[in-house]
Amino acid sequence: MVYKLDLDYLERGGGGTLTVGGAPSLEPSPDSLDLVKVVLLGAPAVGKTSIIQQFVWSDFSEEYVPTDRKHTFYPSVIINEHLYEVKITDVPVIPYFPINSYYEWAHYRFYGLRSATAYILVFDLSNVETFQYIRTLRDQMVESRDMRNVPVLVVGNKQDLLCSNTPSAASGLQQLAIAESACGDSREKRRNIVNLVRKHWKCGYVECSAKYNWRVIAVFKELMEMIDALEWSGGGRNSEPPPDSSAGGSTQENRCVIA
Structure with a gap:
């Protein structure tokens, strides 16, 4: 039995069920429609696997098991x-992107890093130092392969941990002062990251929490909309207008469904 998940409906707070076979499956046949190869990259313990498992299985494990x-x-x-x-690939942490x-063949055989259709670069919002890893990786990607028409989505995970690391030994007023200071520093760093990603890299940006399944659907919806927009702009569908534009000028919401 296959269930379909309306991502727009879920983002508005509705319910839904998703089944994709329960485990990593065999690769679709070559004649299937538009195979999109997505690779997730990021520093250790930022939650790459958890994001995928929430998206595919609606499941989260508290135990950290390195990929x-x-x-x-x-x-x-x-x-x-x-x-x-969609082929979603979760790989172990890589020290560098193959030039x-x-x-790639010598060190990352069968990972498909250089042939990916799109990339999701994940960092930990509660540890913004992990952003430096994907910043370096992204620079290497730009230098080593043609990134034109290759969507890159930057994802800040662990949104639930923001401003939650206040020392419990402090008094109430001290905790408040420490939390406000920490949150202020965190907000400033996040603003700088968002500005860099959106304005300079021209990439998408989404914050989520894999633990609580906050905006995980939005991560893949954003990525698929980026891919779909490139498909339209390239004239890959007989240059017909997208279905959400009509002669009367009215628009309907994009619908994104997982089967």
Whole structure:
């Protein structure tokens, strides 16, 4: 039995059920519609695997288990009435992005890093130092492959931990002062990150919490809308107007469904 999940409906607070086979599945046949290869990258313990598991299985584990090998998942996504087969690849932390095919073959065989359709770069909002890892990685990506028409989405995970690390030994007023100071510093750093990502990198940006499933759907909805927009702008669908634009000028919301 297959259930379909309306991402717009879930973002508005509705319910829904998702099943994609319960485990990483076999790769779709070559004649399936539009295979989109998405790779998640980030520093250790930022929650890459948890984001995927919440999206695919609606599940979260408190136990941290470092990713030690490649895992692949194959949900099907419908956006603007167009079906995409999505290959989501979760890989161990990589020290650098391969500068050419030789280095990829020698060190990251079968990861598919350089052939990805899109990338999700994840960092920990409660530890903004983890952003430096994806910043370096993104610079290496730009230098080593053609990133034109390759969507990159930056995701700040662990939104639930923001401003929650206040020492319990402090008094009530001290805790408040420490929390306000920490939150102020955190907000300033986050503003700088958002400004860099959106204005200079021209990339998408989403904050979420894999633990509580806050805006995890929005992560993949944002990415698929970026991919779908590129498909339209490239004239890949007979240059027809997208289904949400009509002659009368009215628009309807994009619909994004997972099968």
